[in-house]
Amino acid sequence: MNETVISYGLYLVIAIAMTIWVAKTLHKSGRIFLVDCFRGNEELADSVNHLLVVGFYLVNIGFVSLYLKTDTEVVGAQGVFEGLSGKMGVVLLMLGGMHFFNLYVFTKMRRRATLAQMAPPIPPMPQA
């Protein structure tokens, strides 16, 4: 097993572990947002939450596997760390981007739900 294979192995383990951690955080903390969006319909909120997390896993693990291959040969322990940190940096930025995108989707859904229940913004004329 040469250094390249070791860095591939480490890369996969760390990247997938990070993906799972972010997805779990999203799943846990996003639930309350969704319950609020769907006016307390917990079943629907859980279903949407689950679907979002599945999408999150597919996109991220897809990216992680596409991004695995390195063009330069990894030499020595220094090479493993350098290669790994470069790869992991990109994967983490990607995870961050996806996470913020999910937050944006949650906020947008919540905003729509709030708007649907909004009363007319100007009170009516006093009746004679």
Added chain:
Amino acid sequence: MQTLTVFYDARCGLCSRFRRWMQAQPSYVTLEFVPYDSALAKERCPQIGNLRADEEIVVMSDEGSLWQGAAAWVTCLWALCEYREWSARLAHPTMQAMARRVVHWVSGNRIRLSGLMRLTPDEIRKEAHVGSCADGACRVDADG
């Protein structure tokens, strides 16, 4: 609120164009358009005669609440799914001061503006008296 009735000027091309535009938008509540000077308008809202609906647009909720002028425009936007956020912005006191001036000017010049923009009023258009407008009120149901 389930229904918003808009008492508009069917003799004004710009107002009729606005009615068609509003009817084409997805709305949170059912919208009904009644010419302000029709018998149906007096039947629905007996006090409309005292409101000078010829000068400023009047809208009414199914609970009988009334809005007029800039407030009525804001309430129309509030009824539409795509523009509810805008209605909240325009309801701000500073925006209302400006909106009142603009709306007042547009209302006062609506016949001239319709002429300039070559807009045909509903009274002349045949389609206003068929289909969803058969009984004198144009109705479009809520979708959101």
